[in-house]
Amino acid sequence: MIPENSMTIVACPDSFKGSLGAAEAATALALGARSVFGPGANIIELPLADGGEGSLDALLAAWGSNQQTLSVHDAIGRPATARFGVSADGRTGMIEAAEANGLPQVSDVPLQPLRADSRGVGEIAVHLLNAGITEIMLFIGGSASTDGGTGFLNALGVRFLDAAGFPVAPGGGGLADIARIDPSGLHPAASAACWELAVDVSNPICGPRGAAAVFGPQKGAGADDVSALDAGLEHLARILAAQAGIDAAEFLEREGLGAAGGLPACLVALLGARTVPGSTLVSEALDLEGLLADADLVLTGEGRLDSQSLGGKVVDAVRRLSPADTPVIVIAGTVELDSARCRAEGITAAFSIARGPATLAALSVDTASLVRDAAAQACSLLGFSTLSTRAYGKPRSPRP
Numbered sequence: 001m002i003p004e005n006s007m008t009i010v011a012c013p014d015s016f017k018g019s020l021g022a023a024e025a026a027t028a029l030a031l032g033a034r035s036v037f038g039p040g041a042n043i044i045e046l047p048l049a050d051g052g053e054g055s056l057d058a059l060l061a062a063w064g065s066n067q068q069t070l071s072v073h074d075a076i077g078r079p080a081t082a083r084f085g086v087s088a089d090g091r092t093g094m095i096e097a098a099e100a101n102g103l104p105q106v107s108d109v110p111l112q113p114l115r116a117d118s119r120g121v122g123e124i125a126v127h128l129l130n131a132g133i134t135e136i137m138l139f140i141g142g143s144a145s146t147d148g149g150t151g152f153l154n155a156l157g158v159r160f161l162d163a164a165g166f167p168v169a170p171g172g173g174g175l176a177d178i179a180r181i182d183p184s185g186l187h188p189a190a191s192a193a194c195w196e197l198a199v200d201v202s203n204p205i206c207g208p209r210g211a212a213a214v215f216g217p218q219k220g221a222g223a224d225d226v227s228a229l230d231a232g233l234e235h236l237a238r239i240l241a242a243q244a245g246i247d248a249a250e251f252l253e254r255e256g257l258g259a260a261g262g263l264p265a266c267l268v269a270l271l272g273a274r275t276v277p278g279s280t281l282v283s284e285a286l287d288l289e290g291l292l293a294d295a296d297l298v299l300t301g302e303g304r305l306d307s308q309s310l311g312g313k314v315v316d317a318v319r320r321l322s323p324a325d326t327p328v329i330v331i332a333g334t335v336e337l338d339s340a341r342c343r344a345e346g347i348t349a350a351f352s353i354a355r356g357p358a359t360l361a362a363l364s365v366d367t368a369s370l371v372r373d374a375a376a377q378a379c380s381l382l383g384f385s386t387l388s389t390r391a392y393g394k395p396r397s398p399r400p
């Protein structure tokens with residue numbers, strides 16, 4: 001064991017999708033580091049998320065608060081239970097939208113791409129507003145709905161009416177019938193609240209890269225459904241832009257509005273929500289930059305380290321927020337980036353957990369102990385160079 005009393009190590013991985021949660025991964029990295037640096041090392045476990053699944057757990061862990069649950073409706077209107085969080089000071093509420101409108105929650109029945117809506121997410125928001133919460137963070141993605149956020153706003157009291165003055169059908173299938181949006185019943189605390197919307201994709205609301213064309217098929221939409229949903233979203237976006245005094249052409253092309261079936265569209269136009277990349281909102285909420293500032297070593301990880309990892313995912317946030325002279329080690333199931341690319345991108349080194357040829361199924365069974373061991377291997381080498389030179393080797397990699 002290499003003793004090092006003053007060393008601070010931050011273990012801040014994403015989950016290994018399908019095989020290990022972020023909290024378990026952080027613990028495995030920490031155990032690996034501890035086995036090398038001993039009990040004196042200050043090891044901070046900080047499970048992270050990129051705004052998708054796991055974001056609620058990451059924030060609850062960091063806030064030290066318990067999850068709460070609420071009876072809501074799932075994407076097809078069935079009773080469901082959704083988790084959400086509230087910060088210890090009671091000011092900030094946190095919603096992981098897929099808890100209510102997630103695709104997995106409705107995969108026990110045939111998918112209903114035209115009917116599915118985001119009402120249940122809005123029901124959580126209403127509960128938070130009723131509790132006096134003034135800041136609401138929404139992590140969206142993995143949704144079953146393509147309704148442009150109309151279900152959400154409807155839960156908050158906004159009415160979407162057809163030409164005859166009747167409420168349109170719920171879901172993306174009703175969007176084309178909207179003639180008028182009536183905000184007169186909007187929850188009284190909604191406009192004054194601060195809405196932060198963490199988007200997991202940068203697609204616009206409609207068009208070939210839009211919510212319906214790109215994500216509709218995974219929600220069960222066939223070609224005709226995609227056309228109907230896309231036309232409905234464009235129609236909605238034009239009405240919203242006109243109502244909110246936003247330039248329609250710019251609104252139709254704005255990045256991120258196509259996340260979670262266009263859910264941001266209504267929130268941005270009617271509630272003034274700010275959209276941010278998911279990993280950015282998680283990092284800000286956890287003060288990742290502040291924690292990394294004091295680190296002597298940063299250990300992170302995820303299932304697969306590839307080019308996508310560098311585009312707004314956890315590893316991207318970690319490498320960008322780590323001080324330039326702090327080693328950043330990635331432990332991953334699959335490492336697609338070679339060493340030159342890693343160094344060029346501000347990752348000191350990346351190691352796969354695989355010790356030899358293995359199937360994903362085999363690696364998945366034992367991921368925690370493999371992560372722990374790979375972390376120990378990396379720490380042994382770093383500890384050796386650190387303690388023998390006291391210069392830490394600081395392999396200067398340019399942070400982008």
Ligand SMILES: Nc1ncnc2c1ncn2[C@@H]1O[C@H](COP(=O)(O)OP(=O)(O)O)[C@@H](O)[C@H]1O
Pocket residue numbers: 015016017018019020302303304305308313332333334353360363364367
């Ligand atoms: N234990 C594991 N061993 C090897 N590869 C893994 C393991 N767990 C996940 N993966 C790989 O990582 C992929 C998921 O990547 P990940 O980085 O976790 O999620 P995402 O890319 O969605 O952020 C899986 O499809 C699989 O190929």
Ligand SMILES: O=C(O)[C@H](O)COP(=O)(O)O
Pocket residue numbers: 140141142143144200201215258259260261
């Ligand atoms: O449509 C959605 O819910 C997402 O923004 C994209 O979904 P995915 O990240 O689960 O593919």
